Amino acid sequence: MEAVYVDKHYSLVVECKQGSKKACYELYRLYAKAMLNVAFRIVGNIAEAEDVLQEAFTDAFKRMKDFRQETTFGLWLKQIVIHRAINMLRKRKLELVEIEEGQLENIPDTEIIDDSDLQYKVQQIKRAINELPDGYRIVLTLYLLEGYDHEEIGQVLEISENTSRTQFLRAKRKLNDILIRKGITR
Structure with a gap:
């Protein structure tokens, strides 16, 4: 049924x-x-x-x-x-980069936000997300904000699950760099 x-x-x-x-x-x-x-x-x-x-x-x-x-x-x-x-x-010709599986181990998975002054930081993080390249931003958004898993993202974007994971990890790293550059994280 x-x-x-x-x-x-x-x-x-x-x-x-x-x-x-x-x-x-x-x-x-x-x-x-x-x-x-x-x-x-x-x-x-x-x-x-x-x-x-x-x-x-x-x-x-x-x-x-x-x-x-x-x-x-x-x-x-x-x-x-x-x-x-x-x-x-x-x-817009979204380009996602394929990456070899062995390259995933070297990408750090770090925490990027602190609880203090949360509302301000949330706004800053949203602005920083918008600075990400399209490929990074869409994977990060679908995964973190829309709740898609990497398999679903791969299907929607017509990329491999591995590419989705890679784009997500790179997006987090780049987002962290942007936030550090703006003095939002320590």
Whole structure:
């Protein structure tokens, strides 16, 4: 038997499937800010993130009849946003570097944040993440912020799991360097 998730916005989804523009607008209003944040964390540019958001909602509303409640609407929409954002990066010719397995052992895995002055540091870290090259930023974002594992990242980006791990470790190292250079970590 197929799993069906109870979504707190289920009635809006049903109404939207039936063609209610009001319900579609309400779903947009409920999810737009969160989905814009997801898109922005991946593409790193607010104008492009807004484009991704509009394309994702347009796509979702066109495909609404295909949504089967096997997950929540929010998660389904988030997947569309992530795929659209990745496609936007591909248009920019996102380049991820393949690396040999033996090179992984030499990449340090260090802690980069301190609990003091947390809000300020969070903002600084977000800015530093945006300074990362696209390949590093997207893998770091998908892994740390969106909860994808390296196998899933590999599938989404059409790279090996090993490349995803490597990009993540390099992104952490580069992020740490940026934070040290800005005096955010010791």
